[in-house]
Amino acid sequence: MVSLNQAPLDMTLTSKMCQIGNIMEKQHKSRPNRIAEIRKARGWTQEYLAERVGTTPVTVSRLENGQRELRDHWARQFASALRVSEQDVRGMTDRPIESMTVGRMPVENIKDSGLIADMEIRGERSGLSEGVSLSSGGKVIGYTPRRADLADTKAFAVPVIGKMMEPRYKHDRDLVICNPDLKPMIDEYVVIVDQSDIARIRLLTAIGDEAITVQTHNPQATYDIPLTEIRAIYPIIAGWAR
Numbered sequence: 001m002v003s004l005n006q007a008p009l010d011m012t013l014t015s016k017m018c019q020i021g022n023i024m025e026k027q028h029k030s031r032p033n034r035i036a037e038i039r040k041a042r043g044w045t046q047e048y049l050a051e052r053v054g055t056t057p058v059t060v061s062r063l064e065n066g067q068r069e070l071r072d073h074w075a076r077q078f079a080s081a082l083r084v085s086e087q088d089v090r091g092m093t094d095r096p097i098e099s100m101t102v103g104r105m106p107v108e109n110i111k112d113s114g115l116i117a118d119m120e121i122r123g124e125r126s127g128l129s130e131g132v133s134l135s136s137g138g139k140v141i142g143y144t145p146r147r148a149d150l151a152d153t154k155a156f157a158v159p160v161i162g163k164m165m166e167p168r169y170k171h172d173r174d175l176v177i178c179n180p181d182l183k184p185m186i187d188e189y190v191v192i193v194d195q196s197d198i199a200r201i202r203l204l205t206a207i208g209d210e211a212i213t214v215q216t217h218n219p220q221a222t223y224d225i226p227l228t229e230i231r232a233i234y235p236i237i238a239g240w241a242r
Contacts, residue, residue: 034091036064038082041097052081052185080182083237085149095149109241115145121157121175126198130162134232135197144175144240155179157240158191158199164216165189165201174241176201178234189236190214194229201236 039049046057046064053060054077062068063078070078070090079086087093122138132138144157157175168189169176176191184190184204192214193199206213211224212233 032066032091033063033070033089035060035070035078035082035089038084038088038097039064042082049078049081053077081185083182083188083235088149110145110147115147117143117145119144119146119150119155119157119177121159123158123199125161128162128198130164131198131200132159132161133197134158134193134199138199144242147238150177150179150238153179154181155237158201158234159242160201162200164218165203166218168217169201169239170241174239176236177238177240179237180232180234182235182237184233184235191234191236192225192230193232193234195231197231199234204233 035049039046046060050057050060059068063070063074075086075089079089082089085093088095120140121142121144122140123132123134124139124141126133138156138158141159146155155177157177160169160171160174160176163171176189178191184207186204186207188204190202190204191199192202192212202214202216204212205215205222208224211226212230213222213224215222
């Protein structure tokens with residue numbers, strides 16, 4: 001037997017669930033994103049970020065101010081350009097800017113972080129004064145902790161051998177974290193693998209049709225590398241102190 005009171009009860013529950021859903025949806029939409037915060041921490045202008053994303057400064061401004069909805073495709077594009085996670089871009093994490101992945105951020109000390117050490121360290125000493133051998137993708141020589149924002153990525157670590165990028169990266173002490181799925185961008189640190197499979201760290205300053213322009217810090221120098229001499233370029237998204 002069906003109770004006459006059952007239908008009103010179901011409608012009341014449905015109504016309440018709809019109200020809760022509407023409240024959650026409004027909260028999600030009103031949650032401020034962190035695009036401007038991360039951009040300013042990088043020292044970038046809206047014009048520069050727009051160039052990296054492939055849009056206009058007006059669009060960047062509207063997305064930062066919440067005047068335009070941050071749809072999924074925008075979140076992905078800004079996350080890639082800013083070298084952070086989509087959750088960071090959306091403001092769904094409270095991580096400090098210093099802990100977000102970006103090549104120019106300080107090298108982190110996560111030795112006692114308690115994270116699981118499951119990220120591969122690749123690259124044997126080459127016998128040269130600088131660089132490691134990444135032949136056949138690089139021999140795995142150990143493992144290092146993997147931050148949560150690097151889960152489900154192909155990120156791997158490369159030991160720093162050589163003093164040409166000091167004081168940014170310390171010889172025989174630091175690890176650089178690379179993500180081969182990301183596209184190299186200007187004004188980022190990268191690992192450049194030559195045709196002899198020797199990997200070296202450089203600051204990428206220009207990309208041309210036939211060559212790239214890079215910088216070293218110690219000594220300070222700028223020079224071109226023909227594309228024909230390069231096998232791979234891996235963006236550096238973070239740095240660990242061993």
